[in-house]
Amino acid sequence: MGAGESMSGYRFAVILSVLVISACSSLTVVPLDSQQNVLNSARIKIDGSDAGSGAVQIKAKEGSRIEADAGPEWIASSVLLGPDTPKRIEIRLRPNDLYLQTVSDANKVVNQWISLTVSPLRTNTWWTSAVSAISGSTFEIAIMDASSGFIRTAWRERAYEAATIRRRFVGSIVTQSPLVWRVRYEVEADRRDGRSWQPYDRAFADELQILQEIRARIE
Numbered sequence: 001m002g003a004g005e006s007m008s009g010y011r012f013a014v015i016l017s018v019l020v021i022s023a024c025s026s027l028t029v030v031p032l033d034s035q036q037n038v039l040n041s042a043r044i045k046i047d048g049s050d051a052g053s054g055a056v057q058i059k060a061k062e063g064s065r066i067e068a069d070a071g072p073e074w075i076a077s078s079v080l081l082g083p084d085t086p087k088r089i090e091i092r093l094r095p096n097d098l099y100l101q102t103v104s105d106a107n108k109v110v111n112q113w114i115s116l117t118v119s120p121l122r123t124n125t126w127w128t129s130a131v132s133a134i135s136g137s138t139f140e141i142a143i144m145d146a147s148s149g150f151i152r153t154a155w156r157e158r159a160y161e162a163a164t165i166r167r168r169f170v171g172s173i174v175t176q177s178p179l180v181w182r183v184r185y186e187v188e189a190d191r192r193d194g195r196s197w198q199p200y201d202r203a204f205a206d207e208l209q210i211l212q213e214i215r216a217r218i219e
Contacts, residue, residue, distance in 0.1 A: 024059040027081075028088045031055070031068040039093060042070035066091065072099045075162050098160035098189070102202035109211060110187050111199045116218045118179040129217035130181070134169050137210050149173030149181050163191040165200060167207060181218065185211055 031042035031054065040054035045067045051058050060066065060081055067078035068091040075094045079085070118126045127146050135141050139153040150172045157166040171183040185207065189200035 024061050026087070027058050027060060027066075027085070029056050029058055029066055029068070030088065030090050031070065032090055032092050033074075034092070034094060039068070039070045039074070042068045042074070042091075042093065044068055068093060072096060094161065096160075096162045098162045098165060099202065101204070102165075103205045103208070105201055105203055109208070110185055110201060110203045113182045113184050114211065114215075115174060115180050115182045116215060118181060118218050122218060123179065126179075126181070126218045130171065130183070130214050133210055133213045133217060137207070139169060139210075163189040163200075165189045166197070167204070169210070183211070183214060 029044050029051075031039040031044065033039050038055055043053050044051045044056050044058070046058060046060050047064050048067075058066070062081050062083060062085075064081045065078050066081065066089060067076060069076040070093055073096055075096050077091050077093050079089060079091060122129070127149065131141070131144060131151065134151065134153060139156060142152050142154045144151040152170045153168045155166040155168045157164060165187065166189075167185070167187050169183060169185055171181060174180040174182050185203065187200045187203055188197040190197045
C-alpha cells in the first residue's frame with residue numbers, strides 16, 4: 001500500500017472518529033415526582049442549556065449531562081449519558097424538605113440586627129422576659145450577662161437531604177439611655193460537609209414567633 005493510500009485511510013479514520021463523537025441520539029426525558037407523576041414544571045437542561053419543561057424530546061450525545069430542576073420545592077437531579085443509556089430517561093426528583101418546612105422571610109428579619117427600645121415600664125423585667133422567651137423555646141443558652149445584655153444560644157442543628165441547617169439567637173445592649181437592646185436570629189445552611197456555612201434566607205415559623213414575643217415583652 002502506497003503512502004497516498006495510507007494518508008487517505010488516516011483521513012477516513014479521523015473523519016469517522018469525529019462523526020462518532022459528535023453523533024447525537026434522540027431521547028425522551030421524563031421528570032417524575034415521588035409518586036411517579038410527570039413534573040411538568042421541571043426544566044430540562046442539556047449541559048446547562050435549556051431544552052424545555054416537562055417530558056421533552058431531545059438530542060444529546062454520550063457524555064452529556066441531563067438535569068431536571070423543578071424549583072426550590074424539589075431537589076434537582078441529573079444523569080450522565082453513557083453507552084447503555086436507554087432512549088427513555090426518567091429523572092426522579094425528591095421534595096426539598098428543608099424548603100418545605102421553612103417559611104419565607106417576609107419581614108426581612110433573618111440574620112439582621114433588630115433594635116428594640118425598652119419601655120420605661122419594663123426596665124426591671126425586660127431582661128428576664130427576653131431570656132425566658134428564648135430559653136422557653138428549647139434554645140439552650142450558652143452565654144448570658146445581664147449587665148451588658150449579652151446573650152448567645154448554642155446552635156440548633158438539623159440535617160436535611162438538601163442541606164444541614166443551624167440557628168441561634170444573639171443579643172446585646174446598644175445604649176443605656178435610652179435603653180436599647182438588639183437581637184439577631186441567625187440562620188445558616190451548609191450544603192456540603194459542615195465547613196461551608198452560609199446565611200440562609202428562610203426560617204422556621206415558630207422561631208420567628210420568638211422575635212415577636214420578645215418585642216411584645218420589651219417595647
